[in-house]
Amino acid sequence: MDYDRVLPRLVRKSDTRILFLVLDGLGGLPHPESGLTEMETANTPNLDALARRSSCGLHDPVLPGITPGSGPGHLGIFGYDPTRIEVGRGVLAACGIGFPLEPGDVAARINFCTLDERGIVTDRRAGRIPTEQNRTLTRILESIDLGDVRLFVRAVKEHRAVLVLRGEGLDAALEDTDPQRTGVPPLQARARQPEAEKTAALVNRFVERAREALGAHAPANGILLRGFDSPAGIPSFGERYGLRAAAIAAYPMYRGLARLVGMDVIETGETLEAEVESLEKVRGDFDFFFVHYKPTDSRGEDGDFLAKARALEALDLQLPRMLNLGFEVVVVTGDHSTPSSLRSHSWHPVPFLLHSPWCVAGVTLAFSERAVRSGMEGRIPARALIPLALAHARRLEKYGA
């Protein structure tokens, strides 16, 4: 599947508009008692009605069997090959707070954590401290002096922050210091290759100073670093597809990912209602609207089956308002599945619907894993979604004579 060889020659302009609605972690698994999935349990009349007027199927964000992180999942549905383009959590998080990364920067995600008197991690999220406290602490950390290397420490939300190092000869090939469990001390930042030794030493010095500076700030008296990464050159989504693309996402990470592929990130609030209002505001200014909805994934990761179903219902209530804005093409899908029984992302293929005037519709009667499986689109790689949306938006020329 190599679209790169044909798409650039086929893309054409049009005044059609595409709504690309991503319900994070959409797919699920049957509840042991009812035998129904979250999607089958939720009462979603608007999604179901849209599915009946759509062409439906399942997509694999990366490859069958591969569980995607948020980065590969979104790259896949945006039409990139996540096995060739990789985005680490550090870069994502930095983009998500609007931090202007430069080539050569090394970014990492910070979690404030709680350490006991022996330096053992007792809470990997420092009791999810308030964001306000996070801002105080990051100002303290940013004042640490690392000599020639500049240091940026920025708050994200609750216990999460971002570290960016800027200077000569930095290398992001470092192992995480987050041990991913409690009861052990944080790990040392280890270089994966000799070129990264200098950066590893700097990071370890930073972590040591941070611990001194945070000593009095329990429960946030330590930090864990992960996802060391430098920004990679990703071909612009807009240029690739001939689209003016807007991103509306309440969560920083998804704004960051959208910015990384060159979408215009629209200011919005922290709720779905705020997202819909933002969509209403910019409806006339763009061709493509990536709207990201996080709660489906969050509730799945919580392992809360019913809350995930409720999150779907909340989205369903807002759907008519979005559809009323008028889009020639509407895609509703997820970046991966997050079954509440697994409490994590999973490898299961992700349901999608694609509505346009050019569908063989009436095949799929509801929007669920089982209902879409025998839809007109079958099972396809996620990378085919945007080309399909472009085709339905009459934005692709015929290939060949």
Add this chain to the structure above:
Amino acid sequence: MDYDRVLPRLVRKSDTRILFLVLDGLGGLPHPESGLTEMETANTPNLDALARRSSCGLHDPVLPGITPGSGPGHLGIFGYDPTRIEVGRGVLAACGIGFPLEPGDVAARINFCTLDERGIVTDRRAGRIPTEQNRTLTRILESIDLGDVRLFVRAVKEHRAVLVLRGEGLDAALEDTDPQRTGVPPLQARARQPEAEKTAALVNRFVERAREALGAHAPANGILLRGFDSPAGIPSFGERYGLRAAAIAAYPMYRGLARLVGMDVIETGETLEAEVESLEKVRGDFDFFFVHYKPTDSRGEDGDFLAKARALEALDLQLPRMLNLGFEVVVVTGDHSTPSSLRSHSWHPVPFLLHSPWCVAGVTLAFSERAVRSGMEGRIPARALIPLALAHARRLEKYGA
């Protein structure tokens, strides 16, 4: 579809076990009278019940429309790309009798055949002579002197044997001498490239001497050679997937194929019962169990529709004994289809079921070509089967942040 770029980083250890049951030549075609396939005709309550608790679909061993030989078929379901890794019948057959091939060896499959007084092939299988007679004849052939080049001739079964040449400068790029039909003389071994000229001459000398030596042994008074091949370096299945893999196969060729990809070949007998006993014995010592069942393919190749259905029923009877051993993941599939109406392997996609605690089950109500076509898995390349099995066995990490 390039798993090689992601899988090596994702494989993790677990104590889960995977049963990978291969019903050779599984898929078939409808009988002209009943309109039902062999799978639909066979009474297989245990397979049907398992399918109902599984995620089902169809796979293409190589590519849609390509009829695979046993080598490419098995490479495909083992997760390799059969268009990039090729295994000839000679190498397979040599491995199947436990012959320790060395790099640079040239192996070929021998069929004893019947020649008339003009040297015309009248029976390509020499009346399927008893294996005992085969052993006598191969000892005669092995005493042929080819000078510097060492010669090994080993009996397989009935009319089948293996030739291995060992020496300097050998090259396996030779055409078969088997004309694939009766009524014509055997072909000369022709070199496909200049480097193989010496080997072609050696082989033709060997065939000539063999005919002299076998003159008095009609119906086995000639030999046909095919599948000239040298062993290629195939990445080890166990290392690739982080599995201790056992192969249980009554037929030499499948033991050979399993050995070639680095599985541990378990001693077993010639019946399915013997295979199940072997499985019971080694159940605690491995993570992955490739169990191969040949009769479905054999009866399909015989063109015996009902016998193929009976072969499925015989397998079905043994299934509970296998399942009772306890596997977190069970895959049942074939390496290709063998419709009895075609009396040969075919290009049709192959049914599969995948059972684990993480399935959206209840979709497919029986195990047959038609029943699995609208299963949750859709139609996938065979190479996705092992990654899917690993995912369901919780043996793959999440990819990316």
